[in-house]
Amino acid sequence: MSALRILVPVKRVIDYAIKPRINKAQTGVETAGVKHSLNPFDELSIEEAVRLRERKGPLSVDNILALSAGGPKCADTLRTAMAMGADRAFHIDVAEGNDGPEPLTVAKMLKGVVEKENINLVLLGKQAIDGDQGQTGQMLAGLLGWPQATQASKVDVKDGEGTVEVVHEVDGGTETLKAKLPMVITTDLRLNEPRYASLPNIMKAKKKPLEKKTLADFGVENQRRLKTLQVTEPPPRQGGGKVEDVGSLVSKLKELGAL
């Protein structure tokens, strides 16, 4: 094992600070004219890739490739990723639908990228904050037959042979996994603190190579297996009521069948 070639797939999602609205046709959320940004969990994975390089561990980082699939505006997201420290980017052109490609399609496409670009570490966010599906990393590991470490809260390259130790949080404690490269890692919230892209780095990112590709380049079709029937708002919260005294509280509770 000589050097790490890291693939970081990212997604452009509605900004976390925005409250999503459902569109009139009830087929999805309104995306037109809404602020979008880089998925927060993907930010963590880019940051981790950059930190692996800066840490100067036993394995040097040869290349960090950011990748995003979606409409033309995904290029902005990729520029942000490159401003944070990715070296180059692939923009996979996929028509802007209501939900973007499904996890299985994305995983198949990533498999193609991994094979073509000779990648030996894939760092993904554990889920995107729009679909919340959290499946892509696992599916990719399955398709490639690689070890996977999901929801990492610490990643450590142990030696030049490519042994990687990953700590992740489980109920009531932490679990440490050890695996050999190549592998797939998905990131959890407490892995690191993503940096804010500085102005000079944003300028430099404009000169970094961004290649346009299509799904067909990797032999994948944008096939939909799932059909969204309807999207609705959750029911509004029912307000509480005030009671006068203990007697009315008891009778109210009896009325509701709690006593």
Place this chain on the structure above:
Amino acid sequence: MTNPALRREVINIYKELLNLGRAYPLGYDYFRNRLHKAFSSQAHLNDEEQIKKGIARAEFVKKEIEALYYLRRYRAMKQRYENN
């Protein structure tokens, strides 16, 4: 006229802060006005030491704002995805 190198440093940090302000929760205009006021109130400084101190303060504010953004996002994510 003061040291041109220092002048450039001041302008650079001002631009960095403006760029950060685009994502400010209370809006870009709110941020820009205050930032402009804060800088113009120090425009009379002539002493190099004083200017350097001002730049250090601006750097500190920049770090604080970055930390604010990080925490804001971290808390939102934690509230949404972790049961507590």
